[in-house]
Amino acid sequence: MNKFYHTLKTIFLLGWSIFVVFPFLWALSTSFKDANAITSGATYIPWVDFEPSTQGWTSLFTTGSQGINIVGPFIDSAVVTLIASLVSLILGTLAAYGLSRFEYRLGFVKNSDITFFFISQRIMPPIVLAIPFFLMLKELGALDTIFGLVLVYIALLLPIAVWVMTDFFSGIPKELDEMAMTDGCSPIGAFFRVILPNSVPGLVVAGMFCLIFGWNDFFFAFTLTFTETQLLPVSIVSLNSSVTPWWSLSAFALISVAPLACVAVIVERYMSRGTMSGAIR
């Protein structure tokens, strides 16, 4: 029975892995094709099914009619996403700690209302926020700038950080803070010396969410920029012409996914480690 279950599990996981990995393999294969290989039916293996070409990759680093240079958009995307994620994570973590440890009350507004206020920012459809953001950035003179996008992305990513970290801090026993204070820490010292070092898995999850949402956003990157600043998801659109260059699009997609995939692999071990064991029994 155990062996049967094990075999069934292996088959299921193998099938699921193929389902997940196949689009990437397909994109990788397509990125080395040219127009002929694309239009001559389904082909999979280079040198066997089709003659590989690097046109898809080189077109992403040349300007003019042959392609677009994605180095600029890549750097812009990285700068905007990293700064916005970092600021959101710092502010979100501090806000979440406050919400999980202290009681706030202003009239009828309590902690749960403040938490909901943060989350409600993500409930609204992006189109509702687009016009106010556009007008505010215009007033600030920050339209079509990295600074403007960073501001908007902080507003978008902060709720995610607050949400994830509030939930995480709620799982850390308050007695740990109290113990740190009885051991000589101030409330802020207890946070930095004890709670934060034990919050690495939460920070990693919140950070990953911020990076994913920030890196993949198309809507605000599209509506709040024109010509000076262009982020990666927007520049991919400019690849489209009368003939869709599937080889370039595939290469572009792989380049877009690569940074997040690398980060995920690096931080995975922190996400799965339960650091709170041994804190309280």
Add this chain to the structure above:
Amino acid sequence: MLQINHLTTVDAKVSLDDVSFLFEAGKIYTILGRTGAGKTELLRALMGLNPLSHGNIKLDEKDITEEPIRARNMSLVYQQFINYPHLSVLDNVAFPLRRQGKDKAQAQALASTMLATVGLGEFLQRRPAQLSGGQQQRVALARAMVKQSRILMLDEPLANLDYKLREQLREEFPRLVADNAESVILYTTTEPREAMELGNTMIVMHNGSIIASGAPAELFANPPTKDTASVISDPPISFVSGFVRNHELYFSEGHLAPSEGLVLPEDGPVTIALRPDAIEPDGVFNAKIGLSEFSGSQTIIHLDFDFGRAIMMVEGIETFAAGDDINVSIQSEHIMLFAPDGRNITLRNN
């Protein structure tokens, strides 16, 4: 010397109600009470973790009521074994010393010595999660003691340990806290035996108030109130509503109670308290056996009399079938009498 005056809290789980006491340095005070009696709340109020609505705390004549937690010169060991999971055992114990401003080498040297005292000298580099429950609690104890605080508070520190480990740590406790001989040690527990064994002075709490205090043996022999007798008795003491009429003690109408050696009060209602050792097999009182349970080397039998319920304890493992009748005797020297308002009114001829 720690003095608490009229401590009152309203926001805690159990509110403290006008608690005052004077604790002397170098003594171990065991605070005994049932769950919800206010023991933990008292320690938390002293530590500054629960806000006071009234009262003050003085340490060596200095009012520390408004002092921040970190400046109170107190240590607390929780019932749950709380340690810092991200630090090694050594760094856990060195943590408060580092906060006191000691350099790393000095803090670790002191921590190492303290860990050797509590028997964890071999586990310095382990994480708390890699230790057993008893070892984790020793780490917490070492961290609290290494600070050499004026007040060392232990909130049911053995409650989450298994029986054997609890016995072992209880035996070791006086040696473990010997380094803190100049401190006031407050030790809360729900177990009367533990409270009597460990404390120089026993404080009994009930419903957020201190209802009795004194030497453990004296309190056990002469509990001032019915509530105190109830809290400090294990196995539980039994209370039967009776009365005194014409210089005779009755459990109920037609059921005369033994009263040799007792000075009975004026006619009127009394509560008759029967310690488990007041009832012995063979005698004139008939009862039905309700439940029989073993406790170590003793057997505890729940009896249903015509006049009420009581518990009998006999040495050794005896088998009694539920529902059977049994005749027992009741020894008047183990009877206590309480007035309707709960005061102990037991007086004996000698």
